[in-house]
Amino acid sequence: MSQHPDYYRTVSLKLSEVLNDIGxxxxxxxxxxxxxxxxxxWTSTWKLLGMNxxxxxxxxxxxxxxxxxxxxDTDTLFCLNKYNVIQDWAxxxxxxxxxLMIQDETTSPGYCLLQKLRDDEHLPTALLDRLPDSRGKVLLKNTSYRDAPLEGRVINGPASSMEGSQGIADQDFVPAFHCRSWPAEARPWLLQQGIGRWxxxxxxxxxxxxxxxxxxxSSKNSQHEELEWRISTSHAERCLMFSLNITQLRCYILMKMILKALINPQCDGVLSSFMCKTVLFHCIQNTHSNNWKKSNLLSCLMCCITVLQNFVRNENCPHFIITENNLMAGRISPHTKHKILEILKIILQGEGRALLGISIDDLGMRLQVKMNMGEALLYHQTPAKIYTFISAELLLNTASTVSFSHKFLLGEIKHDGNAIVRQGLSDYMITLTxxxxxxGSSSLEKSALKLLAPLLSSSVASVIASHDIYTTHSISPEALTWFSAGLNSDVASGRLKLASALYCVGDMERAExxxxxxxxxxxxxxxxxxxxCxxxxxxxxxxxxxxKxxxxNEEVIKHNIAFCVRFLRCEICCVPEELQYEMFRSTQEDRLERDGIFDTWMDFAVVDSLPYLYFLQYKIYGALQRVVDQQCALANLVTTIDTESNLDHTETALNLLGQCMERENQHIDALRCYxxxxxxxxxNNAANFLICRLLYVLFTVTEPALN
Structure with a gap:
């Protein structure tokens, strides 16, 4: 196949088509x-909490x-800005x-020690406990931030992982401190200039x-395992990645596929995708920029594989920015080295044939089809389906981040008193404004705040309205103004909070x-x-x-996402009696089974939007004595619980349905719901109480007949 004079160009173009098709x-x-x-x-959420x-x-x-x-996976780094890492006393x-960042003959290239300094004057912290390698300096241990939870709030540790569920990426959480000055070891990089002028x-x-x-x-061969800190140039690397053209990115993705499918399964996973990225950077720097085009993709890939081969052979993959930092130091055994070089040799000699054996994203099969080497397979996902799935996944993840931030902010108030909660929410809104x-006019920060503000506005509105209803049995203009500001958070939750308040104040027509x-x-x-939740x-x-x-873009959230509806305890006067039970779902024994960080919502009343819509309709139509509409709403509630696979609070929907069944005198059906x-x-389920209450009612009703 490679004897064809245009072989490399033909394969490159077909390979580019395949990569285009898979997104x-x-x-x-x-x-x-x-x-x-x-x-x-997330950064904005922490700022609202006053956390730098x-x-x-x-x-x-x-x-x-x-x-x-x-x-x-998702590499999440949280930078604690209260720390200031310096390289110079100025x-x-x-x-x-x-x-103070310290680098000497004992620290590995690309790593440092951190000396604690006083925050009131230009002096080191006084020595209390002499550490063996600290030479009289008080050094910060890296284990202090691996083992202890960050402010008691989030999962911590360098590359400590939170496993994702099906379809959701695993997440690695890594703490970090920022140094405003460029690393001394990386200063030569600022002066380098390669062939590609990149x-x-x-x-x-x-x-x-x-x-x-x-x-x-710490580095693999560190003399200070508990004291050494890695110097990260992630911000710079992001800048470099964002500058790449499509062929360069495709080359990188192909390298990662080769690594995942062909090398690491046989070689103990010793090579990393970061090494592939580093190889790519070196190749781009040392080749002419006009080489990186679609018709040359295969040649560019072979160039990268050759550079990787040389790095493995020398057991030295120099960090692109801090070149003295060998990314392969202490990682590759002689046996593994031989195996990797053997695989890379086969890939290079095959001139791309190895790609035909990659099953990731059906890459190999798709390439065979493009090269007329195989029959088109009907089960291949079309490009359109792949594009829409990627887009939907991103929008759902973005919406989930908005929802989590709202839940997190509510949970941090940690008080049931109406006035205190109202002040806390008002502080959020003042800071947000x-x-x-x-x-700036087009900043990401503005986009993030615009997504979060309506949810907080609805919470402020409901807290104010609850106090209004308790004191005057009315809803003040102030509360209605806040409700109005929260209507467009999504298609339902803000409006449902307003309808819930109107129902509780007895304004059935406006609620309807x-x-x-x-x-x-x-x-x-x-x-x-x-x-x-x-x-x-x-x-x-x-x-x-x-x-859609x-x-x-993210505007889809306002028009095609339905967030759950959350009520704090101090909003109780805006909540129908049937939903109020959810605020008191937990016994003392139940609380022992709760996660102190992620289960704070269990002190709220929380319900999915669609079942709450039908429940409120059932209640309002009942109050308006519109029996046919009421029964239709009840049927919709039953159908929603039975057919909607993505409800997050099915147990709450069933509890509401059970109480509707009680109202219909269908007590056995109510018991089944609970x-x-x-x-x-x-x-941590209100059904435990609702069952006891139902049995008590049934017992007291039937007891006279038994006597």
Whole structure:
């Protein structure tokens, strides 16, 4: 096959077509970088809490350098900005936790020690306990941040992982401290210039302004295993990745596929995707830029494989920015080295044939079809289906981040008193407004705050309205103004909170009008339910929703997402009696089974939007004595519970349905609902109380007949 004079060009173009089909193209890469909005949402959330911390999702997902089949994890780095890492005493700042970066003959290249400094004057911290390798200095142990939870709030540790459920990426959480100055070891890189004239001088200047990070990881052969910190240039690497053209990104993705499918399964996983990225950077720097085009993809890939082969042969993969840092140091045994070189030799001699054996994203089969070497297979996902699935996954993940941030902010208030909660929510909104005004007109921060603000506005509105109803049995203009600001958070939750308050104040006509509006907007073919209270099992998004996501951006959240409806205890006067039980679901014994961080929502009343819509309709039509409409709402509630696979609070919906059945005098059906509810959640479930109450009612009704 390779005897054909245009072989490399033909394979390159066909390979480019395959990669385009599986979502590696300019449009989908820009879509994937929506992950940047998610990291901004998290950073904004911490700022609202008064925490000086920045969140970053570094790696393949934010770069767009992945595919569905690669199943890349999410590298989440949280930077604790209260720490100030300095390389020179002139960078010391008062009232900060200053740490002096130390590099000497005992530290590995690309690593450092961190000496604690006083925050009131330019002096080291006094020596209390002499450490064997500290030479009289008080050094910060990296284990302090691996073993202890961050502020008691989030999972911690360098590369400590939180396993994702089906369809949801695993997440690695890594703490870090920022150093505003460029690492001394990396200064020569700023002056280097390769054949490709990449990176440009502008890019290098930008990278220099971003400084570096230190993360609590020691080198393989460290003399200071508990004291050494890795110097990370992740900000600069992100800048470099964002500058790549489509052929360079495709080359990187092919390298990762080769690594995952052909090398690491036989070689103990000693090579990493970061090494592939480093190889790519070196190749781009040392080749002419006009080489990196679609018709030359295979040649570029072979060039990268050759460089990787040389690195393995020399057991030295120099970090692209800190070149003295050997990424392969101490990682490859002689046997593994021989095996890797053997595989790489076969790949190079085969001139791309090895790609035909890669099953990730059906790459090999797709390439065979493109090369007329195999029959077209009907079960291949079409490019359109892949694009829509990627887009839907990104929008759902973004919406989940918004929902989680809202839940997290509510949980941090930690008080039931109406006035205190109202003040806490008001503080959030004041801070949010100030942050919004300080942002640039097209910044990610503004987009993130615009998604979060309506949910918080609805919470403020309901807290105010609950106090209004308790004191005056009315809803004040102030509360209605806040409700109005929260209506467009999504298709349902803000409106349902308003309808719930109107029902509780007895304004059935206006409540019915709001619910009709929700029903009109809630297109069952295009709306997806999103809630981050529980660990969701991923479901395949419905076709109409996928289509909306493929043609839209984060604005889809407002028009095609239904968040769950959350009520704090101090909103109790805006909550129908049947839902109030959810606020008191937990006994003292139940509380022992709760996660102190992720289960704070269990002190709220939380319900999915669609079942709550039908429940409120049932209640309101009953109050209006519209029996036919009431029974229709009840039937819709039953159907929703039976058919909607993505409800997050099915147990709550069943508890509401059970109480409707009690009202219908169908007590056995009510009991069945409560028992089914317990199948979904045995503990921390109001059904335990509702069953006892129902049995008491049945017993007291039948007792006279027994006598």
């Amino acid at each position: 590696v193209n300019e449009r989908m890469i820009l879509k994937r970088r929506m992950v940047l909005l998610m990291e901004t949402m 911390m920045s969140i970053y999702h570094f790696g393949s997902r934010s770069e767009g350098s992945t595919t569905l089949g690669l199943q890349s 960078e010391w700042q008062p009232s900060r936790r200053n740490l 990176p440009t001088e502008d890019m290098k200047r930008y990278c220099e302004t971003k400084g570096c990070l230190t993360v609590p990881v 100030r942050m919004y005004r300080e942002m 009008f709001v619910l009709k509006n929700v029903e009109e907007k809630y297109d069952l073919n295009t709306v997806e339910s999103v809630c981050e 529980n660990e969701n099992v991923f479901h395949y998004p419905r076709q109409g929703f996928r289509h 996501c493929n043609t839209g 028992m089914k509810s317990l199948n979904f959640r045995a503990r």
